[in-house]
Ligand SMILES: Nc1nc2c(ncn2[C@@H]2O[C@H](COP(=O)(O)OP(=O)(O)OP(=O)(O)O)[C@@H](O)[C@H]2O)c(=O)[nH]1
């Protein structure tokens with residue numbers, strides 16, 4: 153049997169899905185988190201059953217790509233898939249009126265339905281009371297209250313599903329969406345009547361939320377607040393992480409030494425100490441910074457602040473041909489461009505969506521953080537500015553800003569070329585403010601830490617091994633005068649690339665590091681550690697400071713701000729745009745920008761110095 157969760161955006165479908173199936177799909181407090189359908193299996197119903205989580209939708213008569221996914225699954229239009237057997241309509245109990253409109257549309261399809269009034273805890277604390285028995289009777293379907301994020305909060309729903317599984321039959325084939333039978337006003341009149349008899353609610357939302365909104369969305373103070381939050385975030389990344397990073401680095405050093413002492417001198421010794429431990433440890437040490445970054449992102453995601461920031465930036469973004477709708481994809485790209493690009497599916501306007509896809513990867517993803525951190529650590533003194541900021545945090549902030557400003561400029565240029573239609577005003581539902589749920593917050597952090605560790609254990613480990621081999625073989629001849637690496641494959645490769653990068657001031661060591669960074673940017677750090685034959689972040693910093701000079705270091709940073717150094721992103725651009733031309737334009741313009749940006753920085757820096 154197939155059950156499908158259907159409802160408005162942000163009503164807690166995915167939270168319900170997670171607690172019913174034990175999955176860990178992404179949940180956050182803004183509309184448009186889920187953009188693809190997801191399947192899970194439902195246990196304890198007495199027969200095999202499957203639950204489908206869908207993107208949120210306001211209506212079946214709709215346009216944006218993620219809403220179309222929902223509609224096509226509900227109607228059974230997906231290839232090889234029948235319509236679901238039962239619809240579980242999810243309604244935000246603090247906003248029943250909006251939710252019921254979709255429920256009535258769904259009801260016209262004639263499938264068996266269950267209504268879950270989710271966020272029942274939030275409704276209660278707003279003083280909303282709902283007569284579920286009366287509502288159930290008037291709608292002619294089971295109605296249960298749920299609190300998706302609380303233990304046992306879905307027990308009633310589970311029972312209703314089991315009862316439905318015992319009675320409802322399996323169906324096959326497609327459904328057809330009936331013509332819209334009523335005018336919207338008539339639908340709302342019907343809903344108002346329904347609500348009058350079943351729901352009592354205080355006439356006003358809590359006042360403190362309005363007061364907070366007046367500050368958060370104030371055209372000037374709101375921007376100041378946003379800038380402060382971001383600055384604080386980057387400060388924290390540097391300031392708070394340092395002690396833990398030192399501890400990790402210390403233990404990696406200890407590990408290297410103990411392993412080194414155990415193994416006899418020779419090729420195996422070098423492989424384990426310089427290849428494995430130094431390569432992996434060089435990236436692992438950034439775990440605390442990544443966790444702090446995500447702590448901020450997760451807390452913001454769950455607070456309800458993000459859509460307000462989107463609203464605040466809408467005017468500014470319109471200036472460059474985007475809108476507040478692009479804000480969430482852009483913001484997700486700070487973690488990783490891949491989910492960021494996927495979340496553009498909630499943008500209905502195809503031109504705006506394309507421009508967002510092509511510019512979102514300019515947002516600084518977390519894989520760039522280690523590269524930035526090493527170079528900043530080597531070249532920027534740890535000095536306080538005006539007593540509050542530290543210069544390293546400010547530099548990191550500036551790099552993030554460079555990405556954002558560049559994205560704005562590029563979007564503006566593309567917009568002029570493509571003449572994006574400016575038809576739709578931004579309609580965005582502002583969710584209630586909510587304290588991040590501690591359990592989910594910690595779970596989310598654990599998840600992110602795990603993703604990073606898995607990356608370290610797989611792709612980064614593999615690249616480190618390959619790199620070590622390239623840097624070790626062939627051995628230097630007996631009468632060698634230069635360091636051994638200069639005779640290796642890696643040395644040859646770096647020297648072959650170097651003429652191309654000479655105008656940017658990159659030496660052959662820097663060129664080598666660019667290659668594995670195509671698969672995972674972080675590996676640039678361990679690659680540099682390998683070619684400079686040093687272990688540990690501090691030692692690497694020392695080597696770079698000795699060898700590069702400030703203009704070249706800044707040029708290298710500029711390269712990493714722009715270069716599309718990530719095959720996964722290029723692949724997802726190809727998939728989401730479904731256009732080879734767009735993918736080539738994407739890759740080409742970013743490499744061009746990277747080259748020009750680094751060239752400019754280097755040349756200006758050289759004049760200065
Ligand atoms: N207090 C409370 N919060 C909830 C409940 N259900 C969900 N939430 C929170 O509501 C927000 C939205 O939850 P999601 O599960 O992402 O909502 P969704 O319907 O899947 O949203 P989209 O995928 O964007 O359509 C998150 O911040 C959840 O933590 C609930 O019953 N009580």
Ligand SMILES: [Mg+2]
Nearest residue numbers: 165166185186
């Ligand atoms: Mg969801």
